[in-house]
Amino acid sequence: MSCACAQAANAQSTVTLYGIVDAGVLYTNNQQGHSSWQLAGGNESGPRWGLIGSEDLGGGTKANFRLENGFNVANGALGQGGRMFGRQAWVGLSSVNWGALTLGRQYNSTQDVLGTLQMSSYLAQYSTHPFDNDDINNTFRTNNAVKYVSPTWAGLQANLVYGFSNATGFADDNSWSAGVTYANGPLNAGAAYARMNRPATSASGAVASDNYYPSSASVFGASLASTTRQQTWGAGGTYALGQATLGLLYTGTNFEMETGGTLRFNNYEGSVRYMLTPALMAMVGYTYTQVARGDDDGHYHQVSAGVQYLLSKRTDLYLNGFYQKASSGIGSAWIDGTGGPSSTTTQVAVVAGIRQKF
Template sequence: MTNKNRRRTDAIHHARRATRLAAALVSGLAAHAAHAQSSVSLYGLLDASLIYTNNAQGHSNIQAGSGSVTGSHWGLLGREELGGGNQAIFQIENGFSVTNGTLRQGGREFGYQAYAGLSNRQFGTVTLGRQYDSVVDYLAPLSFTGRHPGGNNLSTHPYDNDNLNNSFRVNNAVKFASVSYGGVKFGALYGFSNEAGGFSDNRLYSAGASYDAGPLSFAAGYFRADNPGVSNTDGAVTLTDRTFIADLQQTYGAGVNYAIGSGRVGFVWTRTQLGGLATINGANSLGLRQNGEGASFDNFEVNAAYRLTPTLELVGSYTYTDGTLSTASGGHHPKWHDVSMQMDYFLSKRTDLYVQATYQHIASDGSGLTADISGQSPSTTDEQVAVALGLRHRF
């Protein structure tokens, strides 16, 4: 072999080695990039407070509380890029008590949510597991009681009759949530009964939509639960989560919010109908008639928020609830008035101090119902006041 041919052969070998090295580097970088596009995030919130109630079963009470405003919880959120604008996703959330460390939501390890699914950037997301219904997803953020994150636990509409404050989640659920199309989002959910021969025995289905146009937001939602949690305990709704025992519950409503400078105002209306009602908030001593009518609640909420300074926010609401109730003594029309005010002082982006006061008055119309602020023991009269002073920390 001549020197000229030898030099040519060596050059070819060097070029091949350089090519293999470049390919290995590209492959390594691609693998690293793919790994970087998969993520799992840990997050959570702790809410600890002291609560004063003027009448809790006839006695004033001062107690330590957890989740007076926002339920204490932690969770894991995972995403994996699959290419083509697709992702595999999952989310698991645990609810717990700060005061004693016990699990909430009936002792579930992941009682807030637990689901897995697929997401597409052009169309939306399909998920399967324990999830929120469409009323919670679309309408609740426009209300004071359901304002995210986590809602406002002292200021639910009576007995959280419309579930805006997430008293129950939906098991065995398949959900679709769209991406935003010019500000419009929509979605639907179906929670299976999982019962052979009883497809509608403890099932739930819902749908909702929202529209955001700059400072103006609209939303509407609907859900219906058939025989929720009564005979089939493995179905869509678990009995321990519910404030009612009834053969049927359906809720629908709509709301609007408008942002003005550093503030916003809003209005939300919901209607809940209950058939075959047996108990309200664990009480079965009212002589409730288990008939097709049962009870109904029309909730009218006006809410407002204003950022006084970069670190100080004032939020409030007034809710009027017009109810109908069928008991052994006849038909009744109780009416509730609920006023709530909350002030937040933000020590940082993740930590705030709050004080909240809630007043409830009921005109029971002979129904036997008394004032009953969420999370507190019922009053023995038609009035009840609760004041909470607390600290929230997010991570």
């Protein structure tokens, strides 16, 4: 639903209401030693509703805003730590010649650039890298952020973000990130870097303490809340070849801990999706994740596959399956998004559901 009204002879304003509702049934073969059936929301896309608006100021310049709410479709609860507009909340200006400058709660450059290249952008969230260790599936957003996105020059576009700590000094709970994308015909590629300094040390900083990594990440034997510095980087791309689209992605994340030492992840992902018919898409992907924590190293293997059937441009049905194998050094397998770890080094999850966009 949208509305548009003329506010002056040379100015036009538009406000659009939009959203996604996504729910399904999730089966996990081993969740803390038992099989599990759950009603699960946000499988293919996080449920949301939002308002996006713009006002034409003339000369190719616009004032813009976005307010986006996230919620749990299974019980109606607010997402992102109970925030009204926890997914996004920003206002800014854009220009055809100079790009866009926005201020508020926003995605950082690694999320903007690399998030669209990972397989979970078109396969269910359970294909996310273990525990979303690189945060490109948006485990948290950046508060107090100023973002600049350049115009596109010969297929290239730059992305810069700085998140203020909103406290004295600049050393605690601030963040910055930078990235670049390149699009040319069938090729879509990008690279990005993000750095968080003492993240989650307060509820009002750039990376808020009530919306950082989930407690499930404690499986790695270290509280991520004691991170003094987090760095995430990566590069990847997709290439359309007829009815197929091939994808490759690498990301790395390094957590420097207050108690000393580091926790390091390297994720290597390959995927392919294929349009069997204009209404039916099949996809499959593989991720290898290395985990290094001092002398205690390990890895994950994960295979993800699924099909998606379009009932219309707005509504689709999906069926996805996932298999994860953890090395003995890691201990338990735990597919991201399921309700708990396996009691063994393997875990299987299957989800079927419906998604509607408006």
